[in-house]
Amino acid sequence: MNLNITNETGKLKSVVLGMPNSMGHPHSLEDSYDAKSYHSLEHGIYPTEEGIVHEMSEFEKVLRKHDVEVYRPALINDYNQVFARDVAFVIDDKMIISNIIQDRYDEQDAYRKIFARVGWKKIINLPDTAHIEGGDVIVWNDFLFIGTCFSEDYRNFKTARTNEYAIEILKEYFPKKRIIDLELKKNDTDPYKGILHLDCTFNPIGKDKCIIYKDGFVDESDYSLLIDIFGEENCFHVTQQEMFEMNPNIFSISPEIVVSDSSFTRLNNHLRNEWGMTVEEIPYREISKMGGLLRCSTLPLARE
Numbered sequence: 402m403n404l405n406i407t408n409e410t411g412k413l414k415s416v417v418l419g420m421p422n423s424m425g426h427p428h429s430l431e432d433s434y435d436a437k438s439y440h441s442l443e444h445g446i447y448p449t450e451e452g453i454v455h456e457m458s459e460f461e462k463v464l465r466k467h468d469v470e471v472y473r474p475a476l477i478n479d480y481n482q483v484f485a486r487d488v489a490f491v492i493d494d495k496m497i498i499s500n501i502i503q504d505r506y507d508e509q510d511a512y513r514k515i516f517a518r519v520g521w522k523k524i525i526n527l528p529d530t531a532h533i534e535g536g537d538v539i540v541w542n543d544f545l546f547i548g549t550c551f552s553e554d555y556r557n558f559k560t561a562r563t564n565e566y567a568i569e570i571l572k573e574y575f576p577k578k579r580i581i582d583l584e585l586k587k588n589d590t591d592p593y594k595g596i597l598h599l600d601c602t603f604n605p606i607g608k609d610k611c612i613i614y615k616d617g618f619v620d621e622s623d624y625s626l627l628i629d630i631f632g633e634e635n636c637f638h639v640t641q642q643e644m645f646e647m648n649p650n651i652f653s654i655s656p657e658i659v660v661s662d663s664s665f666t667r668l669n670n671h672l673r674n675e676w677g678m679t680v681e682e683i684p685y686r687e688i689s690k691m692g693g694l695l696r697c698s699t700l701p702l703a704r705e
């Protein structure tokens with residue numbers, strides 16, 4: 402299987418899309434492991450499987466319409482497998498198997514056939530204590546942006562998924578990349594205050610643009626660095642409420658085409674009218690209640 406991911410937006414050829422079926426019963430509040438799910442459970446609005454299945458089938462239709470080859474993980478009974486993004490990720494022609502949070506550990510099993518097709522020579526396994534999830538990793542040509550948590554109480558947060566050790570190892574594997582670590586605010590129960598993954602607060606689109614939420618970063622200098630790299634006029638700033646709704650987490654099929662949530666009116670208008678992009682709108686409100694959106698539901702394998 403061919404792997405080629407050198408950025409976030411090149412024309413998509415193949416992708417793994419998460420699996421909505423048999424997602425199991427909602428967790429109890431104590432067992433939930435991200436703030437958005439916590440919030441949904443607390444307010445009695447956690448989505449039903451029916452809603453999730455519908456939204457993901459709309460997403461799949463759009464991908465197929467644009468001639469993307471779509472792979473699916475095997476089905477595990479009663480297990481949430483919506484967010485393919487975090488299980489593994491591709492940088493250039495290598496696939497890195499994530500060391501994901503224990504609560505989601507079994508999800509990787511369902512990718513065995515896909516890993517086999519990739520072939521062991523292209524797969525990188527990390528030491529057990531190098532924690533990382535694909536939602537924290539954004540490849541952008543020479544840059545590799547990685548969301549992390551340097552805080553000493555790292556281990557106390559279920560929403561801190563990527564540590565310094567994993568970043569150090571990636572530096573060894575990809576010595577030519579300019580690796581930029583970005584410390585994210587963490588909060589396990591308040592989705593307005595914490596950021597689960599980097600792709601919930603920042604996402605490059607087009608050829609030189611990005612969507613960004615300023616207050617997701619611990620250090621303002623990290624935010625400023627991104628603004629310097631992309632240029633102020635190329636950044637779409639989202640509000641706290643838009644971050645909560647997961648606006649940054651749309652998905653690029655090409656530099657000109659994005660898949661977005663139909664409720665993101667301000668963002669979608671900007672993408673179309675100011676930046677001349679084609680926006681494929683689909684309903685994704687239910688999935689957003691579990692802490693991820695469109696980018697999180699995908700694991701891109703090859704882009705042109």
Ligand SMILES: NC(=[NH2+])NCCC[C@H](N)C(=O)O
Nearest residue numbers: 435484536598691692693697
């Ligand atoms: N790349 C992402 N933002 N993924 C979202 C994953 C959400 C999932 N509920 C979790 O806590 O792991």
